[in-house]
Amino acid sequence: MLSPSPEKLPSAGLPPTLEPGTSPWRDAWHRLSRNRLAVFGGVILIVLTALCVAGPWFMGNDYQSQDLRLGAVPPNAAHWLGTDTLGRDLFSRLLYGGRISLLVGFIATVVALVIGVTYGAIAGFFGGKLDSVMMRIVDILYALPFTIFVILLMVFFGRNIWLLFFAIGAVEWLTMSRIVRGQIMSIKRMEYIEAARSLGFGRRRIIFRHMIPNILGPVIVYTTLTIPAVMLLEAFLSFLGLGVQPPMSSWGVLIKDGAEKMEEYPWLLIFPATLFSLTLFSLNFLGDGLRDALDVRSSKD
Amino acid sequence: MFRFIARRLLETIPVLFIIVTATFFMVRFVPGGPFDGEKATTPEIRHNLEAYYGLNLPLHQQYLNYLDRVVLHGDLGRSTKYASRTVNEIIADKLPASVELGLLSLTVALVLGLAAGILAAVKRNTFLDYAASAFAMTGICVPTFVLGPLLVLVFAIHLGWFSASGWYGWTDRVLPSLTLGVVYAAYVARLTRGGMLEVLNQDYIRTARAKGASELRVIFRHALRGGLLPVVSFLGPATAGILTGSFVIETIFQIPGLGREFVNSAFNRDYTLVLGTVILYAVLIVGLNLVVDVVQVWLNPKLKFE
């Protein structure tokens, strides 16, 4: 296992664009579609998203109608996943909540990803004074008190869902940028980068075509780690008043509520947590598959 | 290297200055003050309170006074919430428990996380990889506010091995460090695996292998060095966070740490305590990111101190 298999032998350190043949993206897609776990993860994600987006249409306004006399009951024929203490159907609350959580997870993570990768790559590539300044700015942003920042955001911009994405994205990109910077610095003196330089490619091309693809592994891994963090952070922001307002809910809020009642009404924790975990596992399978598929070094057999 | 460190230390001065200034004005623009309570106080009492804490002065004057006290005397001021305590005292009182918990959790995180991550990378796509990754994923999927109470229910209440809460003897350290450690272990494991996989394909590893280096040597001497880069980048800020305390863990296990003050000071609008904790955190962030940069060069001899 530890010895390199023949198909993973190194490519000739030349930028892929110099080689003729199929586009690297089509190659990657081809490899991805052969990775069963990744396909499985992707399918689950698509099904979950579809359920959350379309499901509620078939269930009416059910997430808020209550039955106080019924209260919390375990899963049964009428309520597949049981009800909460106000007698609301957990299944429809989960589907509605999923809309928020998936949306937040997706958008805030993309924001963090784009800013973090670009910022980190620029700082790492150019180094020197620019890097110093950029990284000290990151230090400053790390240290500012997040709670205060969020409350201020609401004071100045009111409450809306875009602010939520912004607030989360604003903190989650910091670590991403530090990771990307470290990786970029470590590969920028590698032979194939020097080779690309000597071929006279522009900096932008070197960064985005040659360096970033080579550090995608950690980036993808950290992205898959950011998504659960973001979904749980949303629950905290709802607490501050930014984010979803009751009776609407989100997976983070449902898990938090369920955790407080796990001994009495375990289904209130188990189902949201299962859905949450299922999403994360799928994301990871997909992420790992993506990483393998985009691995430029193992790509040219 | 010493020039590098010296220059970085110099850079921290403007960084801290900006953080203090920004935080000072941010907390002031947040609605609500330290003396807003459920029951109303009379205007006279409010006025007197503000006078006592110097909150009736023009804001820029307060700011200068604060800088003066902090820079010249190292005095972080009086807490508004705890009438007879200074912020210095509160931090000195609460930081030790947080640091202890943090160091224990970090140990858990590094031991479990590195082991799982290296194993997963080296035995890629085998059962061991899946097992280690599943462990890591569980750590990520189960938030601390679920894991903590769960551990207490099983090990403290059902089995009676530990106390349900408190921070007295060494047995009280076990469950909190485990709860907090497992989350970070999960991050470390995933990042280690990712970083190692990246490196195991690099030319220099193949060169080392071609030269006949033993597999263990390849892994620990060469691959781990490069593979740890993302972990190290992640650990810098994470350590700063973990050492200044975790609100959730400290609340669940009733630990007298700084994490609770960190969060509550913002809710209480305890301006000086917010600033004090932010300064502490900032120093840690700046310091640890410096350590990270040094370690990165040490891990990767191709890098230079720039």
Added chain:
Amino acid sequence: MRRLLGFLSVLLCLSAFSGCGPRETAVARGDREQVLHRGMGPDLADLDPALATGTSDYTVLSALFEGLVAEDPKTLAPVPGVAESWEVSPDHLTYTFHLRANARWSNGEAVTARDFLASWRRVLTPALAADNASLLYIVQGAEAFHKGQSADFSQVGFSAPDDRTVRITLEHPAAYFLSLLQHWVWWPVHLPTLEKYGSAFERGNRWGRPETFVGNGPFTLKSWRSGQLLVAEKSATYWDAANVRLQAVHFYPIEDVGAEERAFRGGQLHLTEALPIAKIDAYRKDQPQLLRIDPYLGTYFYRINVTRPFLNERKVRRALALAVDRDNLVGRVLRGGQLPAYAFTPPGTGGYTPEARLGTDFAEARRLLAEAGYPGGKGAPVVELLLNTSENHRLIAEALQEMWRRELGLEVRLVNMEGKSALVARRMGEFQLMRSSWIGDYADPASFLSVWAGDSGNNYTGWSNPAYDQLLYQAARTEDPDARRQLFQKAEALLVDEAPFIPLYYYTHVFLIRPSVKGWYPTLLDHHPYKHVWLEAP
């Protein structure tokens, strides 16, 4: 036979030494040693009775200090404390207290009339900015002194004819004055000690530490680790020490109710401060002997901003209040034996039970709303309900939101905010409906109804009514208890009729208690004088 005995004894020894038996819990040990372990909710900010603000502060301070009068453990009626007796003048304006000769501070010095006067002077000193100073305003001249209009303390109605006599002259007769004296702001502090550690008349004095603390209560401060544990141990110098049975009280600040319940179950606590709603039914069913539900002097209600269009119509406000199904709210959502609230003052407050009722009547509510021009909610604007974030507040709000939607066709939007932001919104009147609660300072209707006075700092609704204010003013100056209650009834009827608020429920105190705790009686203010408490292992 002998062999069998030998075998048995070996078995016995083995089991005894194997250590497999459960460790002795803190509670079991406490039962043996008369050490009470109790959860106290949020942490204590300070040990100075003049500066304490939270209701949880009382929990600790009442062990460490004692005022002129103490409380009967069952009825909370005034009983002799530092004062062994007192007289009231015929005009009910002057109270003369005779201090007992053996009242001692924990450092052995006598508690004197001068200590009391100095402590009150301290509370009224403007620079100290004591939060509860206004509770002393009932004393002649106190308000003027505190507001800086007079600097002469001898003008304030306190005097000490000798070391063991305290005389207090009131601004107006007040039937509840002795109850008021049980508030911690009236308790004495040892000024000579304070002066050793800083200025006695400024904040930030460091005397309230275990090494320097001096108090006059049945217990004294042994140790205090903020955020972890405060230990009060029996005071040897307390005048009634012979009758104090507890050797120590351990106070645990546990903010998280779930964590507190787990600590209780793990044998670390005799008493909890609270209990999560979800757990109430489980305890009721499986371990009812551990669950206690005591009445508590507090009202949970929604303020209505009567300056806003739509809500400025009395019929709309009444419709909102009438369309709340309180029985289900209390029985199904809260589950803690709370009483449905149909007025503002909790029943039985100082012998007064409001007669006015804002009951539940959906048909009447719909009729009123239609009369106001919004039949079935048509044409009504969306109403915003502001709440400070907490699990329980949210549950209640969600239940009400649904009731109003179903019964009146009104759309209510919930807006949650972090605590202090919500307080600012309240102060600025930037709300339509707002979650609120009021906890009585003392057992008298005035403690509740004064909230709604036009000049009250706690009103916030924009509602005021001169007739209402007049009734309260009269009541404050009426000595006859029956006549006074009649005035309160009239005032409350007026309030309920105009409905600037929606009463929801009267609080109960739901908590867990070990059967070994004796002398812990249900009291309206949740006061439990520790000197009457003891532990008895079952």
